[in-house]
Amino acid sequence: MEKTTGFRMMVVIFVVLFFCASQILGQEKKFPDTAINLYIGYPPGGGVGNAAQILAEGLKKNLGQPVIVNFKPGAAQAIAGDFVFKCKPDGYSLLYVTETDFIPKLIKDASLLKYSMDDFVSLGASPYSPYALAVNAESPWKTLDDLIAHGRKSPPGTLSYGSVGVATTAHLSAELFSQLTGIALNHIPFQGGGPADTALMGGHVHMCFGSVGRFGARLRPGGGLRPLAILDKKRAPDFPDVPTMLEKGYDMQLLLWNGLHAPKGLPNDVKSILVRAFEKTAKDPEMISALSKAGYYHFYLNPEGQDKQIQTDYKVLKNILSKAGLLN
């Protein structure tokens, strides 16, 4: 009788131990254990979409789960932002935006949006593409000085520029240029990069600001456009002969840079997994080369750096917006 009771006791103890062990093991459910959704605020085929698809392939390797790119275009990324804002902060819904377009949108339409930048947690930023000032390849201005001299000689508003929409960085960089050089420019907004570049290549507007990524092969010899300056601290690797605005004495540094975000309230351990995976992906040489083919150069900011840069851009862009009279 004692033997059976003892045996039963052993069985019970084992079962209890097993149960406890499995609970503990179960709690070590690793994040992520299913596919992650990445939301993009522009339609597919655009710069952000391309960069996202390339990065998604890399993130898949580093996270061990598929990363699906979802497009929710509209309202200059505000619709995608709104969607992710309403998602659960569990790390399975992430937002990948072009910060330089998202920030002016948040500033300008703050009253209409239910969220602000503080409702998102930064997870890292990569890659970037510097802005450039381009003119038609057949125009008489071979350097930035030629263009500025012409602008100063002519009546105000003679020089026209195309943009991809009001309050986009293409527009705001031109406004800043106008403020710094004192030349009044004629702003012609277009429905997007395609129509704006067509107008520039056809000679209907005189110049255009845009990211090197967007202009692409058009900036190279034979492509139809000529870059006059790069809006970055250093010269662009693909255009070593083109000076930067800084060299010419104008403090204009505007980059098109993309950043990854998650809704506020993300648990810290999930956050560190995502941050590490994104960092590894951004610094992967294969990723860097694939992105540079699509027009994006390598750079990486960790979340603290990203937040700092967002604050800096916020101030610069808000300043330009208010001087241009665009704040509601």
Place this chain on the structure above:
Amino acid sequence: MEALNNIFYGFSISFQPMNLLFCFLGVLAGTLVGVLPGLGPPAAICLLLPLTFHLTPVSAIIMLSGIYYGAMYGGSTTSILVNIPGETASVMTCLDGYAMARQGRAGPALGISAFGSFIAGTLGLVGLTLIAAPLAKAALKFGPPEYFSLMLLGFSILSYLASGSMIKALMMAALGLILGAIGMDLISGKTRFTYGIMTLEDGIGLAPVVMGLFGVSEVLLNMEISVKQEIFKTKIKNLFPNLQDWKDSIGAISRGTIIGFFLGILPGGGAVISSFASYAIEKKISKHPEKFGKGAIEGVAAPESANNAATSGAFIPMLSLGIPSNAVMALLLGALMIYGLQPGPLLIRQAPDLFWGTITSMYVGNVMLLVLNLPLIGLWVKILKIPYAILFPLILLFCLIGAYSMNNNVGDLIIMNIFGIIGYLMKKFKYEGAPLVLAVVLGPMFENALRQSLMLSHGSFTIFVTRPISLGFMIAVFGILISSMITKRRPGEGLEE
């Protein structure tokens, strides 16, 4: 001749078995996607794009392009059979195509649509092969003033679309202009008519409106009418167009091809506008315009040819300038960039195999589509025998899936349903949808072009007549307006109910 060398080179690439296979897959997927109302080439391309990462760029682009022009073949099927456009560019085909189907002539309608698409697509490709570069340069000369004058021309032929009461058509056009104004204004950055709804900030979206006005409304209308399937039970006489049909259509096909090709080249132009324009022009120069809307075969041949020629034209700015003229081209452009190829003037030099291989594969694809579509006519016609109780809910389901698949936005579904109800009421009270759609398409482009032009000219209206191309269009507008005053029309004719 250099062009011939390039073509042979291209064929040597496109006839490789892998590329033939992918071409076939692409056009097959395109046809299916075109037939299903709502689902369009962008959705299919998005879905298949990740698969293409494992292929060479040439094969991938061949397949993706096949989806695009294949959809233009398939789009007419549901337009003719059930009055629901499979593609936005197939809206005009609904008018006469469905009328023909009701008369038991669905076969000839589908046949002439397939043949017209083939002829136009092939001729468009010939144009693409021979004159791509100079055409691209000419297209660059179109600035805001030229677009304005062209849109004005478009509006002036809008009245030809009306087959019923002119007043009602103009009312619909005015409504279309208002709807086109919804959204964020390009020039000032302020939102109009959005009432704080984010979905409306980019405008009301042509595809949900078209699917609602023509698709959902047709389903609603048919739910009301008790089974009238006896009409289709009459023996479908021939499955192919007869000699008379060919004689009537050949002019329409040629004119549609030219109109479609040139309008397709213009960035921002495209299949929709060219299908409307070719229909209107065909009706205007016809000896029996009153037959349009009641089953005139030219009314099917012209828009179908135009929308296929437009797809060939749309490739020109994309391949030679790197500028996409519509959403599908933007996707293809993105795909090319992911492969590390830069579309633009340098593409021909950088990747001649891609350029010529794709163009010649399109010839092959058009032949495949013709072979695919003709035998299917008998099959499609049998679909009419499916009980409406099953057919129409299926169509509605596809419309809903299609509308959501575009932007993953529930707002589009709501818009589609609202316009479905509006379209139902319009059909009951005999208001036409075509003028509304044309106004929604042209209105925003017209307004933007006007304001951009005036900003360029610092407020002077003379910019529209000092530039030669713009002046040409303005003269045409003038000519159209005067010609309608000269032709003997009783005052008030057409203004009756």
